[in-house]
Amino acid sequence: MTPLNRWAVWRAAVALAWLLAGTALAAQLPEQGTRDNYDLGTYQILLEGVPGTGGLSYHIVFNRGGSVYIEKKFNGENLAETHSWTREGDQLRILPVQGGVINDFDQATLSVLDQDNIAVSLNVPGESLKLMEKDTEFTLYRWYEFQAKAHILLTLIFLVALNELFRLVKWSGFAFFVGLSLLLTVFVWPYQGVAYWFKWAKIYSVVSASVFFLLMRFTPLHKYTFAKLFCVGFLALNIAEAVAQDFTMGFTPNLLNGVAGVLSILTCYYGWKGIKADDSPQKDMVWPKMTALWIIAYDVWNFVYVYLNFPASASAQLMVIVAATIPALFIKEGTWLQARAYTLAAWFMFYFTFTEFYERNLWIFPRTDVLTYSLALLSLVLNIACVVQLWEFRKQRLARQQPAAA
Numbered sequence: 001m002t003p004l005n006r007w008a009v010w011r012a013a014v015a016l017a018w019l020l021a022g023t024a025l026a027a028q029l030p031e032q033g034t035r036d037n038y039d040l041g042t043y044q045i046l047l048e049g050v051p052g053t054g055g056l057s058y059h060i061v062f063n064r065g066g067s068v069y070i071e072k073k074f075n076g077e078n079l080a081e082t083h084s085w086t087r088e089g090d091q092l093r094i095l096p097v098q099g100g101v102i103n104d105f106d107q108a109t110l111s112v113l114d115q116d117n118i119a120v121s122l123n124v125p126g127e128s129l130k131l132m133e134k135d136t137e138f139t140l141y142r143w144y145e146f147q148a149k150a151h152i153l154l155t156l157i158f159l160v161a162l163n164e165l166f167r168l169v170k171w172s173g174f175a176f177f178v179g180l181s182l183l184l185t186v187f188v189w190p191y192q193g194v195a196y197w198f199k200w201a202k203i204y205s206v207v208s209a210s211v212f213f214l215l216m217r218f219t220p221l222h223k224y225t226f227a228k229l230f231c232v233g234f235l236a237l238n239i240a241e242a243v244a245q246d247f248t249m250g251f252t253p254n255l256l257n258g259v260a261g262v263l264s265i266l267t268c269y270y271g272w273k274g275i276k277a278d279d280s281p282q283k284d285m286v287w288p289k290m291t292a293l294w295i296i297a298y299d300v301w302n303f304v305y306v307y308l309n310f311p312a313s314a315s316a317q318l319m320v321i322v323a324a325t326i327p328a329l330f331i332k333e334g335t336w337l338q339a340r341a342y343t344l345a346a347w348f349m350f351y352f353t354f355t356e357f358y359e360r361n362l363w364i365f366p367r368t369d370v371l372t373y374s375l376a377l378l379s380l381v382l383n384i385a386c387v388v389q390l391w392e393f394r395k396q397r398l399a400r401q402q403p404a405a406a
Contacts, residue, residue: 040092043118043140046312046359048132048196049075052248056131057312058104059364060140068094070102071364073311075130076251078367092118104129116142134195141360151361152315155350159323159343166342167282167332170218177210177345184353192355203352206345209234213338216285222277231287231337232272236265239298242305249309253376257304260376263383264301267294267390278334286334293389295336297382299325304379307365308372315363320347 040062047056056074063069068085071078081102084095092110096103107123118140126133166173194200212230216222239261246258271289278286299321306317323343328336351358 040112040118041115042143042145044143044312044362044364045120045138045140046362047135047138049130050127050132052245053130054245054249054309055312056135057362057364058140059143070094070105072102072104073364073367076249076254076308078369087112110140113139132196141356143360143362148361148363151358152319152363155316155347156319156323159320159346160326162346163323163327163339163342164331167284167327167335167338170283173210173214173342176349177207177214181207181349184349189352192352194352194355199348199352203345203348205234205238206341206348210341210345213285213341216275217277217283217338222275222285225273228272228275231275231285232269234341235268235337239265239268239301242302245309246305251308253304253372254308256373256376256380257301257308260297260301260379260383261305263380263387264294264298267383267386268298270294270390270393275337282332284332284335285338286332287337288334290334290336291386291389292329293382294386295325295328297379297386300375300382301379304375307367307375311367312362312364314365316347316358320344323347 042059042061044057044059047058049056053075056072059071061069062085066084066086068083069080070083071080073079079101081097081100083097083100083102083105086093086095090112092112094105094108094110096106104122104124105120109121109123111119113119120138120140122129122131122136124136126136129136162176166176212221212227212234216227216231221227243258243261243265246254246261270291271287274288276286277283302321303314303318307314310317320343324336324339327339328334
């Protein structure tokens with residue numbers, strides 16, 4: 001093994017050690033606002049709405065004085081309300097509020113399983129709340145603030161380290177995306193409770209793309225036009241899927257971000273003919289003409305998409321997004337698409353393998369109308385800037401051609 005390869009393996013090992021150590025430490029520390037201040041503490045859950053409505057999250061704080069604070073983020077709404085709660089043995093009840101905006105728990109049965117889990121049955125049809133029927137019964141997970149935030153931040157470190165490992169050690173990518181994914185497909189993923197077909201389609205599409213990009217790097221595949229078109233098509237299709245979701249939601253911030261996504265598709269093709277495996281020892285798949293502005297505009301658009309449609313996942317997805325941008329802008333220019341596929345596929349594999357751990361340790365960002373409109377406008381402005389940039393590139397190219405024609 002070369003010194004570079006040993007260095008890559010060492011960095012990946014250190015990142016993994018930090019992840020495990022941080023999680024273990026977090027589990028031992030009391031978080032602010034639970035054990036000392038509240039009777040039951042803070043709980044939350046991420047659920048799936050019916051197609052087209054995005055993800056639903058509840059963040060619930062049971063106060064010792066008999067009040068319970070409920071935050072609900074779903075389908076463009078950001079609701080918060082204080083109710084009363086009662087307890088008899090292990091049975092809880094969240095009392096209705098006359099004229100309240102959150103009535104999801106008015107008929108619900110809540111049973112304390114242990115200090116970290118509360119079983120919930122809403123006792124209403126899923127369609128009445130725009131929920132998948134399977135999600136009318138679920139478990140509220142105790143939320144530990146330090147552990148959740150450590151999990152999210154360490155996700156970034158771990159993904160950046162993995163990307164470097166896949167760059168510097170040739171066999172590691174094939175072992176991870178082919179060997180490990182096949183083993184997990186057979187022995188782990190079917191038993192993690194992931195039912196939504198789109199998530200299954202997503203994981204196998206990004207894992208397959210990662211394998212394809214490995215072949216682009218280490219075989220003559222990168223010389224063929226159809227292979228380069230596949231790279232552009234993969235990127236455009238992934239953007240289009242999100243744009244469709246934004247337009248389906250139909251709220252003004254979603255529509256603004258949807259238009260930004262359309263502009264991202266229209267500008268993503270720039271320089272695609274230059275996609276290749278470079279001559280470096282790592283044989284990186286590079287897209288030399290992909291601009292930093294386009295990458296940043298894409299990052300903002302993608303984050304806003306998740307923030308609007310799946311708010312509970314926004315913090316984790318921000319780390320996944322940034323994990324591809326850091327190496328592309330600061331470690332090896334031109335490698336963004338390669339890094340995006342590797343980090344996204346690795347994160348999906350983590351999610352499918354440790355689904356409950358992930359859902360227990362979500363850090364739900366605050367969301368208000370001011371934030372949603374501001375971020376959606378920023379996304380649109382940045383993607384308009386990409387259109388302007390391409391127009392300037394075209395003018396410069398035509399200007400260079402005119403003297404030659406004369």
